Every structure is written in structure tokens, then in C-alpha cells.
Amino acid sequence: MSKETWKELTIGTINLDAGNSVKNLTGTWRSGKKPEFIEENCIQCFFCWLYCPHFAILVKDGEVKGINYDYCTGCGICSVECPSKEKSIVMVKEEIELAGGSKK
Amino acid sequence: MSTLKTLNGNQTIAEAVRQIDPDVVAAYPITPSTAIVETIAKFRADGLISGEFVCPESEHSAMSVCIGAASAGGRVMTATASQGLALMWEMLYIAAGLRLPIVAAIANRSLSAPINIHGDHSDTMGARDSGWIQIYSEGCQEAYDNFIQAFRIAEHLDVRTPVLVGLDGFIISHSLEVIQVEDDAKVKKFVGEYKPVYPLFDTDRKMTVGPIDFTDYYFEHKRSQIEGIENAPPVIEAVGKEFGKTFGREYGFFEEYRMDDAETCIVVMSSAAGTCKDAIDELRSEGKKIGLLKPRVFRPFPHQKIAEALKKTKAVAVLDRSSSPGAFGAPLFTEIRSALYDYQERPPIVNYVYGLGGRDIMVEHFKDVAQKLEKIAETGKVEEWLGYINLRE
Ligand code: SF4
Ligand code: SF4
Numbered sequence: 001m002s003k004e005t006w007k008e009l010t011i012g013t014i015n016l017d018a019g020n021s022v023k024n025l026t027g028t029w030r031s032g033k034k035p036e037f038i039e040e041n042c043i044q045c046f047f048c049w050l051y052c053p054h055f056a057i058l059v060k061d062g063e064v065k066g067i068n069y070d071y072c073t074g075c076g077i078c079s080v081e082c083p084s085k086e087k088s089i090v091m092v093k094e095e096i097e098l099a100g101g102s103k104k
Numbered sequence: 105m106s107t108l109k110t111l112n113g114n115q116t117i118a119e120a121v122r123q124i125d126p127d128v129v130a131a132y133p134i135t136p137s138t139a140i141v142e143t144i145a146k147f148r149a150d151g152l153i154s155g156e157f158v159c160p161e162s163e164h165s166a167m168s169v170c171i172g173a174a175s176a177g178g179r180v181m182t183a184t185a186s187q188g189l190a191l192m193w194e195m196l197y198i199a200a201g202l203r204l205p206i207v208a209a210i211a212n213r214s215l216s217a218p219i220n221i222h223g224d225h226s227d228t229m230g231a232r233d234s235g236w237i238q239i240y241s242e243g244c245q246e247a248y249d250n251f252i253q254a255f256r257i258a259e260h261l262d263v264r265t266p267v268l269v270g271l272d273g274f275i276i277s278h279s280l281e282v283i284q285v286e287d288d289a290k291v292k293k294f295v296g297e298y299k300p301v302y303p304l305f306d307t308d309r310k311m312t313v314g315p316i317d318f319t320d321y322y323f324e325h326k327r328s329q330i331e332g333i334e335n336a337p338p339v340i341e342a343v344g345k346e347f348g349k350t351f352g353r354e355y356g357f358f359e360e361y362r363m364d365d366a367e368t369c370i371v372v373m374s375s376a377a378g379t380c381k382d383a384i385d386e387l388r389s390e391g392k393k394i395g396l397l398k399p400r401v402f403r404p405f406p407h408q409k410i411a412e413a414l415k416k417t418k419a420v421a422v423l424d425r426s427s428s429p430g431a432f433g434a435p436l437f438t439e440i441r442s443a444l445y446d447y448q449e450r451p452p453i454v455n456y457v458y459g460l461g462g463r464d465i466m467v468e469h470f471k472d473v474a475q476k477l478e479k480i481a482e483t484g485k486v487e488e489w490l491g492y493i494n495l496r497e
Binding site: 003004005006007009010011012013014015016018019 | 201202203204264301302309310311312313314315317320321323324325327328331332
């Protein structure tokens with residue numbers, strides 16, 4: 001995405017493209033860990049949905065269905081807060097590709 | 105009709121507010137600016153103004169209300185001083201960063217500690233990097249005139265930057281002066297109708313005001329903010345001229361007093377400039393070729409114009425009513441010394457700090473400075489670049 005020069009910006013930090021934060025894929029911030037959803041353990045309490053700071057819990061037909069990795073930063077809050085007997089969200093290792101092509 | 109009235113500085117500001125009748129006044133009273141806020145509240149209670157008057161729980165909140173109201177699309181003003189301005193601190197930067205043309209009257213007062221209620225420029229000088237335009241007044245008439253012009257400057261589409269108008273605490277804020285109060289309708293017409301840019305009350309437009317910027321946008325937004333204040337000089341000049349045509353008192357970036365053939369020069373702002381003029385008259389009658397340069401606009405600093413005015417003199421003394429501990433001189437001095445750097449031929453220059461916490465500066469003190477300047481002009485040498493006036497040593 002090409003970004004504006006200072007001369008092209010709207011006065012006073014005003015953003016006329018309200019809601020454009022959907023273009024900000026915060027999922028690119030994940031660095032080595034991601035949450036994994038285990039549907040059979042889930043009691044549909046929605047704690048994860050409530051606590052997730054990035055609105056990255058996928059909900060369909062009124063039920064938690066998984067994670068939206070475009071926005072999930074891998075912070076792990078959902079996993080910590082999940083109250084089901086056996087955790088319904090666990091953090092797992094995720095291989096990420098670095099800019100040079102090497103893996104971490 | 106233009107009328108002569110006997111008013112103090114605070115009353116002249118309140119009088120201008122009554123005439124301009126901004127949409128919102130949000131202010132918290134603090135000495136020595138309290139009477140501005142009090143009088144506006146009275147005007148509101150008496151039905152003389154129709155705008156909202158909000159008195160929140162602190163100056164921080166007062167500036168926050170100003171920011172909210174200005175973002176919504178209103179013409180907004182406030183008044184404060186000293187600790188009040190200090191408490192507004194973070195909000196001052198936000199007002200400037202959001203390019204909101206808020207106008208503030210500041211009854212300049214010292215900062216604690218030690219606590220003191222009297223006049224010096226520590227408060228506004230401390231805010232000199234906040235992005236606000238700063239205009240200083242020599243007396244009540246100038247405070248009134250500057251305050252009216254401030255709206256035109258702040259609201260100009262090329263500028264859209266908040267403006268503060270300084271009037272020395274007590275010396276101006278509480279001293280009576282016979283001033284020309286201009287006709288209500290004429291003042292209203294001069295200030296004109298306010299047209300907000302992207303007001304939040306325009307609910308048909310989807311927008312965000314003041315979102316977070318990361319490393320990729322903050323710098324560009326800051327650069328564009330700087331452009332606003334850098335666009336101000338031609339506007340300040342045009343507004344000052346138009347004010348002169350309309351009301352008979354013209355304003356520029358600074359005033360030169362008996363500078364035509366001056367060999368030495370004293371630079372001093374605000375009320376002390378009045379005393380300095382008397383000293384200069386006495387010195388001139390003794391045949392001394394001395395003049396005064398009284399800066400009016402401190403931000404944006406008219407560096408080139410001031411340097412041009414001073415470059416031919418043989419010695420300059422810059423008098424600051426604030427200090428900048430640990431810096432190479434007080435604020436006005438560093439600006440002027442730096443402005444002269446580009447000139448091959450430039451006068452030797454010295455700095456005097458005076459009047460902190462309201463300490464008097466009298467004609468005899470200016471005469472002392474003049475004597476020292478005469479010696480520097482003779483020898484071309486500065487022995488001590490920093491001095492303190494009327495301090496027990
Ligand atoms: S790891 Fe953090 S960001 Fe990702 S889904 Fe869980 S709470 Fe949301
Ligand atoms: S917090 Fe755990 S149990 Fe509750 S809805 Fe989310 S995944 Fe299911």
C-alpha cells in the first residue's frame with residue numbers, strides 16, 4: 001500500500017476513510033505462537049470473544065468457530081481466559097517466514 | 105460606535121469576548137486571569153452572550169472541552185495563567201496537532217516553586233514548542249487588539265493553528281488603562297463568520313479525529329502541522345494591516361521605537377517595553393543613540409525581520425522575563441542570537457533576565473543596560489553575556 005506524503009494528508013490528523021483499520025492486518029504481528037481452537041472442548045461461553053483485543057474470534061450462527069488469523073496477534077489472552085475443563089484454545093508453535101526467506 | 109472606556113487587561117479581554125461571542129468558552133479561574141472568566145460568566149448570566157460557558161473541574165479539562173467543542177465545529181476560547189497553563193500542557197499539544205483554531209488569553213504569571221502569583225513569562229515560554237502561535241501585548245489596548253486579531257489568524261484556512269495572547273499578570277491584567285473599545289458590529293464584522301473544517305457535527309461524513317499514528321504516519325502529520333504555523337506570517341501581517349485600516353491601529357511582528365539611527369538597541373517584550381520607551385526618551389534627550397525593539401509575535405518567530413532590524417546596530421541587549429535553566433540564554437535571546445548567525449556583520453549581543461515573579465524593572469535599570477551597551481559598542485567586546493537585573497547579588 002503506498003502511503004501519502006505529508007502534503008497529501010487531511011488537515012489535523014483527520015481520517016476521512018473511517019473504518020479503514022480493517023486494512024491493517026495485525027495478524028502480521030504474530031511472532032512464533034498462534035492460538036488453535038479445539039471445538040469439542042468449547043462450552044460457548046464467549047469469554048475469548050469478549051477478551052480478544054483484536055476482535056479475532058470467528059463467530060458464525062451465534063457460535064464461536066475459530067480464529068481469524070488475519071487479525072490475531074497471537075497474544076494468548078483467549079487461551080488464558082478460556083474456562084472450559086480442557087482448554088478449548090491452546091497456543092501452538094507457528095513457523096514464520098522472515099523477510100529474507102529464512103524461518104524462525 | 106467606538107468608545108473610550110477605562111478597563112483593566114482582564115476586562116478588555118472579556119469585552120472582546122462579549123463582542124465576538126464565541127460558540128463555547130471553557131475556562132477554569134486562576135490568578136491573575138480569574139476576572140476574565142468571571143466577567144464572561146457574568147455576561148452569560150446577564151444574557152449578553154449566547155455562546156456556551158463551561159467551567160469544568162480543572163484547566164486540563166477546560167482545554168479538553170475546548171478541543172472537543174472545536175472538533176465539533178465551534179469557535180472556541182479560553183483564558184488561564186501559570187499553573188493553569190502548565191496543567192493544560194498535554195492538551196495544548198493536542199489542540200495544535202489537531203489544528204484547532206482555539207484562542208487563549210494568558211495573563212502571564214510565574215511558575216512554582218516557589219509559589220508566586222505575579223507576572224513573568226515562564227508559563228507561555230514553557231509552552232513555546234507546543235505548536236501554538238504566541239502574541240504578546242504591551243498594555244490593555246494591545247491585549248484587546250491582539251485578542252480580536254487572534255481569531256482571524258487562528259481561523260485562516262492556511263493556518264488553522266491555535267493562538268495564545270499574552271498579557272502580563274497584574275501589570276496589564278489588573279491595571280486600568282483608557283482604551284478604545286470598538287463598535288460591537290464592527291468587531292463582529294472584522295472577525296467574520298467562522299467556518300469549521302471537517303466538523304464532527306457534520307454527521308453525514310464518516311471520519312475519525314485524532315487516531316493513533318505509528319512510525320509510518322506520525323512524522324508526516326507532524327510535518328503538516330509545522331506547515332500551518334509556517335504559513336502564519338503573511339496572515340499575521342495582512343490581519344495587522346487590515347486591523348489598522350479598520351480601527352486605526354496597525355500591527356506587525358514587532359515595534360521599533362526610535363530605531364532609525366540607533367547604535368545600540370534593547371529588545372524587550374510586553375509591559376516592560378512601555379517603561380523602556382521612557383528610558384529611551386530620557387537617554388535620547390541626553391544625546392544617546394539608542395532604540396527599542398519590542399517583539400509582538402514570538403511564535404512563529406520573525407527571525408529574518410528581527411535580524412534585519414538589528415544587524416546594523418553596534419550592540420544589542422535582549423531582556424527576557426523568563427529563564428531557561430542550563431540553556432545558552434533565555435528564550436528570546438537564543439532566538440535572536442541564532443537569527444543573527446547568518447549575517448557576516450552582526451552586533452555583539454548580551455542577555456539579561458529580569459522581572460521573575462513580578463520583580464520591578466524601572467527606568468534606571470534600562471539606563472544601566474544602556475550604559476553597558478555603550479561600553480560594548482565602544483570595545484566590540486562582550487565580557488559577560490548573561491546578567492540579572494534588579495537581583496540582590
Ligand atoms: S491470541 Fe490474542 S489476538 Fe489471537 S485470538 Fe487470542 S486473544 Fe485474540
Ligand atoms: S473461552 Fe473457550 S470455552 Fe469459552 S467460547 Fe471461547 S473457546 Fe469456547
